[in-house]
Amino acid sequence: MTSDSVTSLLSRWRNGDEKALDDLTPLVYDDLRRIAGRFLRSERSGHTLQTTALVNEAFVKLVGADVPFEDRVHFLAIAARIMRRILTDHARRRASRKRGGGLRIETLDEERVGGASVASILDLDDALCRLAEVDERASDSLVLHYFGGMTHAEVAAALGVSPATIDRDLRLGKAWLGNELRNV
Numbered sequence: 001m002t003s004d005s006v007t008s009l010l011s012r013w014r015n016g017d018e019k020a021l022d023d024l025t026p027l028v029y030d031d032l033r034r035i036a037g038r039f040l041r042s043e044r045s046g047h048t049l050q051t052t053a054l055v056n057e058a059f060v061k062l063v064g065a066d067v068p069f070e071d072r073v074h075f076l077a078i079a080a081r082i083m084r085r086i087l088t089d090h091a092r093r094r095a096s097r098k099r100g101g102g103l104r105i106e107t108l109d110e111e112r113v114g115g116a117s118v119a120s121i122l123d124l125d126d127a128l129c130r131l132a133e134v135d136e137r138a139s140d141s142l143v144l145h146y147f148g149g150m151t152h153a154e155v156a157a158a159l160g161v162s163p164a165t166i167d168r169d170l171r172l173g174k175a176w177l178g179n180e181l182r183n184v
Contacts, residue, residue, distance in 0.1 A: 006072035014068055021063065031076055032058065038149050039083050049090060058082045073150070077140075077158040080148030088125040127180040131173060138173035141166050 006027055012020035036054040049057075061082050062075070069075045132139035137159055144155045145166070152163040152170075159166070 006075070007070075010069045010071065010075060025059075028072070028075065028079075029055070031072075032079055035076065035080050035148050036083055039080075039087055039147050049087070054083055054086060057086055061086075071157075073154045073158045076148060076150065076154075077144050080144055080150075084125070084128075084143055084147060087121055091121045091125075123181065127177055130180065131176055134176070135169070135172065137161070137165075138169040138176070141169040142173040142177065145170055 006024065009020045009024040009027065013024060032055045033051055036051045036058070040049070040051055040054065058079055062079055065078065065082075067078055069078065128139050128143065131142070140159060141155055144150045144158060145152070148155075150158065152166045156163045156166045161169075
């Protein structure tokens with residue numbers, strides 16, 4: 001699959017060609033599964049959402065979104081954000097059903113969150129939202145790189161900055177996020 005073919009199909013789909021969506025789906029499905037898998041690896045064991053269900057729910061939202069996808073990277077960046085929102089909403093519903101009593105603190109990979117040892121998905125989402133208030137690009141960079149699995153170059157393209165800027169944003173964001181999660 002080339003990025004150009006995905007970009008071409010996205011353009012055709014945006015211009016009303018429904019067959020383009022049928023052709024696009026198998027080209028991006030593995031990427032969507034990879035992103036979903038990365039998100040779900042940081043979730044509690046026994047999570048009720050499985051990779052395929054997360055991909056399907058995200059794809060339905062992507063298809064229904066009124067977003068002029070520019071290219072493959074932009075499409076996957078939006079998909080990563082949608083998956084994060086789906087998981088956060090799922091966790092919030094679960095917490096509200098149990099009135100907070102059933103929330104478990106989950107261990108996250110220290111490398112992924114800049115040294116933080118534990119955090120729930122809600123704590124992580126809250127911290128990412130607080131970071132977005134301070135530095136939205138750093139927050140977006142973290143989500144796209146660590147959860148979306150994008151390279152520095154892909155994140156840079158999605159956010160319209162240089163890879164060196166993304167490297168700085170990731171270092172800053174990881175340090176900030178690690179500090180926030182240590183205080184949880």
